[in-house]
Amino acid sequence: xxxxxxxxxxxxxxxxxxxxxxxxxxxxxxxxxxxxxxxxxxxxxxxxxxxxxxxxxxxxxxxxxxxxxxxxxxxxxxxxxxxxxxxxxxxxxxxxxxxxxxxxxxxxxxxxxxxxxxxxxxxxxxxxxxxxxxxxxxxxxxxxxxxxxxxxxxxxxxxxxxxxxxxxxxxxxxxxxxxxxxxxxxxxxxxxxxxxxxxxxxxxxxxxxxxxxxxxxxxxxxxxxxxxxxxxxxxxxxxxxxxxxxxxxxxxxxxxxxxxxxxxxxxxxxxxxxxxxxxxxxxxxxxxxxx
Amino acid sequence: xxxxxxxxxxxxxxxxxxxxxxxxxxxxxxxxxxxxxxxxxxxxxxxxxxxxxxxxxxxxxxxxxxxxxxxxxxxxxxxxxxxxxxxxxxxxxxxxxxxxxxxxxxxxxxxxxxxxxxxxxxxxxxxxxxxxxxxxxxxxxxxxxxxxxxxxxxxxxxxxxxxxxxxxxxxxxxxxxxxxxxxxxxxxxxxxxxxxxxxxxxxxxxxxxxxxxxxxxxxxxxxxxxxxxxxxxxxxxxxxxxxxxxxxxxxxxx
Numbered sequence: 001x002x003x004x005x006x007x008x009x010x011x012x013x014x015x016x017x018x019x020x021x022x023x024x025x026x027x028x029x030x031x032x033x034x035x036x037x038x039x040x041x042x043x044x045x046x047x048x049x050x051x052x053x054x055x056x057x058x059x060x061x062x063x064x065x066x067x068x069x070x071x072x073x074x075x076x077x078x079x080x081x082x083x084x085x086x087x088x089x090x091x092x093x094x095x096x097x098x099x100x101x102x103x104x105x106x107x108x109x110x111x112x113x114x115x116x117x118x119x120x121x122x123x124x125x126x127x128x129x130x131x132x133x134x135x136x137x138x139x140x141x142x143x144x145x146x147x148x149x150x151x152x153x154x155x156x157x158x159x160x161x162x163x164x165x166x167x168x169x170x171x172x173x174x175x176x177x178x179x180x181x182x183x184x185x186x187x188x189x190x191x192x193x194x195x196x197x198x199x200x201x202x203x204x205x206x207x208x209x210x211x212x213x214x215x216x217x218x219x220x221x222x223x224x225x226x227x228x229x230x231x232x233x234x235x236x237x238x239x240x241x242x243x244x245x246x247x248x249x250x251x252x253x254x255x256x257x258x259x260x261x262x263x264x265x266x267x268x269x270x271x272x273x274x275x276x277x278x279x280x281x282x283x284x285x286x287x288x289x290x291x
Numbered sequence: 292x293x294x295x296x297x298x299x300x301x302x303x304x305x306x307x308x309x310x311x312x313x314x315x316x317x318x319x320x321x322x323x324x325x326x327x328x329x330x331x332x333x334x335x336x337x338x339x340x341x342x343x344x345x346x347x348x349x350x351x352x353x354x355x356x357x358x359x360x361x362x363x364x365x366x367x368x369x370x371x372x373x374x375x376x377x378x379x380x381x382x383x384x385x386x387x388x389x390x391x392x393x394x395x396x397x398x399x400x401x402x403x404x405x406x407x408x409x410x411x412x413x414x415x416x417x418x419x420x421x422x423x424x425x426x427x428x429x430x431x432x433x434x435x436x437x438x439x440x441x442x443x444x445x446x447x448x449x450x451x452x453x454x455x456x457x458x459x460x461x462x463x464x465x466x467x468x469x470x471x472x473x474x475x476x477x478x479x480x481x482x483x484x485x486x487x488x489x490x491x492x493x494x495x496x497x498x499x500x501x502x503x504x505x506x507x508x509x510x511x512x513x514x515x516x517x518x519x520x521x522x523x524x525x526x527x528x529x530x531x532x533x534x535x536x537x538x539x540x541x542x543x544x545x
Contacts, residue, residue: 152405163381172367172396
């Protein structure tokens, strides 16, 4: 399969497809925390870097099997997500955002000084184990499990916390536990994406996981529509492709990128798919038929 | 049989005494009304019963179990459902999902079984759906089950809050100004609804209300609060004729 793909698809496009897949995993992880549960996290790249470095160090220095390294990276990220989830019990909105930014910065500075992680130079030469098929296989599993989770007792409880925390408590939802759960699962996905990224690029450095990366992931979730799985996927696709498409405007790339975001947010303040439901589409369609 | 017993409940907010040693006993199957002017401490009392505030002094017993310092979700799990004075729905969830969230307390399916759709989760989902449909039928919102909650009218939102509270199979239902903002015919429907749910679900109902007519019609026992003190308690007739109540709340007749 992989050989077939590399033979018939241009390496450049294949690379973009792989990055889209990794970004979808990142966006779905953050969507769970910020989009669904409503806990504004601006440090998702921090979890990604934990997964990336852990997996990279394990495969390079300990010759661990790739799958084990990926899992270990994701689990360690999940553990840190769990820790970060605890302050959310007391903090909300802007204050929580500050804490998550601070956390991601601490992680970045840590890796900047971390000897086994190559300090500022970073790590290179990871075995390129991440393939197109692997990434998209994981993406499909993640999407399916995400959809299953969000349409369940747990998922509805998470949405309820976003909508009204006091009413959620009064309905018997342990909001504390649920918020920590969202952080843990979301960071697990962040760490998983990090491990995949490290073994695709074969090179990672602390600056890959800076504040801008966190904002980029947050953009995907907000642009696509908070709490919507198709939204996060679409957001990840658009924001991965956009910088590539904008190569034609060369130096003005970032200008256009920012402008695009501003325009989209003016016309779709709830995100592209944030308030789109099958029910509403059906209703509109039905009305047309009658009229 | 007593279902809820408050003894000596006292609450202070920064030196202001909101509630001053309130004693109250609600019996099984009663419709118990709490009235009083604005700021008398009615909602504060609700928030204490449901665990949002921890009282400075006093004890709360529900079915003989101490509720003080128990967090709100645990109180809900014991079977106390409530509505809010300023409506608190899950606005961007559909009407039926609001009710489905309400049944959180009576189900068990956890993260793992939800994630993989294990049999426990699937079995519960079916029951949750059926119950939510029934409750929406009861409050007359079944036709609107797929609307967003914030697209409902004010009266409908109040009824949806009741349906959501009923979803946790409460034995005690607290209604915080259920008739606020309703017109006359909606109020009549509300009274019928409250009677009906009490009969069908064997509920005890504790309600705070401003509408005198509604309280006098509906409640079997009425407690009157003023400045955090309970100044009277009794059936509607007694309350209406109580001098302390007349002077502080109903107003002296000319």
